[in-house]
Amino acid sequence: MKATIHITLKNGVLDPQGKAIENALGQLGFGGVDEVRQGKLIEVNLAESDPEKAEAALTDMCEKLLANTVIENYQIHLDGEA
């Protein structure tokens, strides 16, 4: 089963890279762009086929390694989910 994990900075955590991207977009003439935030996308392929077990395993992975929950949120998407 394939899964993707989105990792984003929590609200209120300064994101200097997002700020730089926002400024660059402005300089290119893209108006009305606000609050650009940069995050990470991680794709994994799991042997597990049970969605519940897969989600539990992915949550464990995020808490132990993939995200630093002091500053980051994570969202898990299993393949086939909307």
Added chain:
Amino acid sequence: MQASVIVFPGSNCDRDVAVCIEAAMGKAPLMAWHGDSDLPKSDLIVLPGGFSYGDYLRCGSMAANSPIMREVVAQAEKGAAVLGICNGFQVLTECGLLPGVLMQNKGLNFVCRNTRLTVTNNKTAFTAQYEAGEEITVPVAHNEGNYFADDDTLKHLQDKDCIAFTYAEGDNPNGACLDIAGICDPSGRIVGMMPHPERRAEAALGGEDGKRMFSGIVEALP
């Protein structure tokens, strides 16, 4: 007294730190590789600066989960003194021995220069040879040194006297909360700092302000 320096793939300050420790205690430290799952009992463990595991995922995150770190955490919990410098500080926050996180510098640039530091807490295991409030000069060299923690954690650090070093007024190179350059645990035995005391530990390097970190810990340990 037994001292150990942990070497990760990508560490690059391990030998500099070893020279400082040997100068202070008259005996070379053990160099322990990241993949080892045994670490001889150590009174002092140093996590050196560098780019462990290429800074992949987040600085220090892979190193924090390496086999040797389980031993480091276990020995720290039993009373070993631990010093994390730069990347070593990032590893200490990632493995949970110290709170908070080191984020990318506010200015988005790698900063490599001398900084003026204030010794905020001279009661840690490493800072007893400094005066409280003493200003010293120690270089930084990092891209992710912007110390961040939530307000409750910052208040806890202040209340428990866990801020070991701050950047002197006007000399914060990275945007760190409360100008924090280094913190300790409440016991003062575990210290993490972004500046590199080993890079200013003899006159030939431009100054000796960092030397007392190493002589201080040797004096403090049995």
